[in-house]
Amino acid sequence: MPVPDTIKIHPSWFRVLEGEFNKPYMAELRKFLRAEKQAGKHIYPPGPQIFNAFNSTPFDQVKVVILGQDPYHGAGQAHGLCFSVMPGVRIPPSLQNIYKELESDLGIPRAHHGCLQPWAEQGVLLLNATLTVEDSKAGAHQGRGWEQFTDAAIHALAEQREGLVFILWGSYAQKKGAFIDRNRHLVVRAPHPSPLSAHRGFFGTKPFSQANQWLQQHGQQPIDWALPEVSQLRRVAVEV
Secondary structure (H helix, E strand, C coil): CCCCCCCCCCHHHHHHHHHHHCCHHHHHHHHHHHHHHHCCCCEECCHHHCCHHHHHCCHHHCCEEEEECCCCCCCCCCCCCCCCCCCCCCCCHHHHHHHHHHHHHHCCCCCCCCCCHHHHCCCEEEEECCCCEECCECCCCCCCCHHHHHHHHHHHHHHHCCCCEEEEECHHHHHHCCCCCCCCCEEEEECCCCCCCHHHCCCCCCHHHHHHHHHHHCCCCCCCCCCCCHHHCCHHHHHC
16 A cells, blocks of 8 residues: 555555554654643754654665664754764764774765764665654653554564675663564674763674675675765765
């Protein structure tokens, strides 16, 4: 069936996840989000950007999956891609460490902005476990149903696709992806890139070169991890 007007998700993903939208937990999640907004609470990211990860990287175009936990909870930061912020927003510490590892791994200079939309458009699914958050309250929407929805998305990728790369940073992502078949997919595990844990083994893991080597070995185009300057970003990257 076509995607209902009330669900702003790419048709390829709706075909895979249609059943989830009809389950009781999703009805409860919709009810919760409506109540929060009616109570005057600020929810991030804005409604049209909640499914940005799915809309930027259609199901059959996913090559790499990077799992995050929660959207950024500051005004103007989150836009539906894990670890990514809108152009003009200060680069968060975890992303700064990701850029450091990218430079060490592939020699790519650190970007001057934090918008990872170009990665998403090449097949990198930048998926948070929880897709919404309340202003200034990290984890406020955990346990409300999003985790079940994103689990279903990861299961669909792991079971219906072949030769993907799953980059799991931190214990939370590693538990969420524990079921992934290592015989069918590459799983890259490392500590989280946050300042609290990055020096416990995140640096030096070379996730980007590992991913590209795997993709090439499986007949796929590698990811161009170099990010363009803000002036060269597609307009959609600013307006999604």
